Amino acid sequence: MRTTHRTRIAALCLALVALLIAPQAALAALEDRPAQGSLSSSTNPWVPGDKDIEWRYVWGNSMYPDLNVSNAPADDSTIFGATTGFYYLFDQNPLSIPPVGGPNVTSDSEGTLRLKGVDVAGVIRTTGWTPVQGAVQPGEGFWWMHIRFFNAFRAAESSSTSHVRLGIDLTAPGSPENLVGGVVAGVPALTWTEANRRILTWTPKAYDALSGVGGFQASVNGDVADLDFLENAAPTAPYEWWQPLFGPPSTLPQASTLTIENLPNGVSTVGVKTIDRATNESTPSVVTAWVDSDTPSITVLAPVGVTVPSKTTLTAQASDGAGVSSVRYYVDGRYVGAGSLPPYAVAVNLSSFANGTHTLKAVATDMIGATTQPMIRPHTAEMSTTFVLDKMPPTLSSTAFTVNPIYPRVRDGYRDYTYVKFSGSGYTT
Incomplete structure (x- = not known):
């Protein structure tokens, strides 16, 4: 986040004679302009939707x-040159003054003032570390x-x-x-629904x-579905600039609901995780x-449309976006069996039905299935077809034996290489 700071450097008016006599003492006048410090880090990702905030x-x-400084105070003198750099000091004291030299x-x-990678761990080893509440x-x-x-x-001037x-926060939120x-x-949906939206709610707490909560992120099957910084996008001053006298930022209101649309x-699996202001992420719930x-x-x-015997197998092809729970079969309106896995095969015995043409109906039921609750669309589908049932067993009217004309042999009283021909009536296989 870019923060504006005003730099005031007193200008000293020197006579040209003094300059010629003691040029080493000449002080260039620095124009009173604000200096901006843009804090960034390679491990601190961009905030989605705002590429100017790291x-x-x-x-x-x-x-x-890192510290990048833009709009540094400029020198209004055409003699002595512009601002060329800055001294810096990094510590936990809000009023320290960097020493000259x-x-x-x-x-x-490119004229950019950039401090690359302050070694906070090195500073701690040198000057120590004073923890604050929540560290x-x-x-931290x-x-x-x-x-x-x-x-x-x-x-x-030092003034x-x-x-x-x-602020540094390395710890993941809850x-x-x-x-x-x-x-x-607030009412859990624990079974199949037509609605492809879910209202996610959780306990609002610290x-x-x-650093405080920056937002909550929802995901569907591991893919980010929604990112909510709305609740805390424009926090009050104590929340944005927390100091101990204001109390911890987590005491302020936090989001506790997100709505996910267009679920497949x-x-x-729908997850929600907490993201704190330092962009640390929690384990998703x-x-x-x-x-x-x-x-x-x-x-x-x-x-x-074919002829089948008493014992036969019924099969079907069924599909649904959420899945097919079962396919039920009916012959002339009478239930004869159901399958639950493709090709939803059911072996049936139709001996109780008469010979002739019959109607077969297959009914597919999806994961919601039959329900007494009002639904927007049906959750079953059916198809009917016909077949011919032939229960008559075959009758044998004649047989004929033919010896292999090329290699006729007799072994132990039996003919080898003979052909048997049957003729009869009825369903045969």
Whole structure:
């Protein structure tokens, strides 16, 4: 987040004679312009939807923060040159003054003032670390970058030092508790529904004791579905600039609901995780969503328009976006069996039916199935076809034996290589 700081450097008016006599004492006048410190870090991702923010509301999760300074105070003199750099000091004291001659940064070839990677761990080893409320790991809490600009001839007055605050939070926030996913807020949907939306609710509480909650992220089967920073996008001053006298930021109102639309048909895992202001993420809390918002289809595969014996197998092809729970078969309206896995095969004995033509109906039921609740669309599909039943056993009217004319042999009284021919009537296989 870009924070504006005003740098005031007193201008001294010197006579030209004095300049000629003692040029080493000449001080260039620095124009009173604000200096901006943009805090960023390679481990601190961009905030989605706002590419101008890296360090969200002063907080980040890197022990090596960068400092980029733009709009540095300019020199209004045409003689002595512009601002060329700044001295800096990094500590936990909000009012420290960088010493002249101490660590410093000078402009690069593009005129940018950039401090790359402050070693916070090194500072801790040198000066120690004072934890604040909510801090868990060494280095967590508020730090200050003190900036004192200079040009080729002098440094700014100590009173014109800019103090840039940043917070370090390395600890993940807590996961949302008591997560519920329902068609109606707060009522869990524990079975199949036509509705492909879920209202996610969880307990509103303090999930991060240091930087505070920045938002909540919802996912469907591992893919990000929604990111909500709306509740805390424009926080009040105590929330954005927390100090101990204001109390921890987690005491302020936090989001506790998200709505996910257009869930896919089938069984989905819906997760919600907490993201704190330093962009640390919690382990997601998850619920299961069962959605079936379409109508199944079915095609009878067998038997279709053929003659079958008493014992035969019925098969069908059925599909549905959420899945098919069963295919039920009826012969002339009488239930004869059901299958639950493709090709939904059922072996039947039709001996109780008369010879002749019969109607076969197959009914596919999706995951919602029959219900007494009002539905927007049907959740069964059916197809009917006909077949001919022939229960008459074959009758044998004649047989004929023919010896192999090429290799006739007799072994132990039996003929080898003989052909037997039958003729008769009735269903044969």
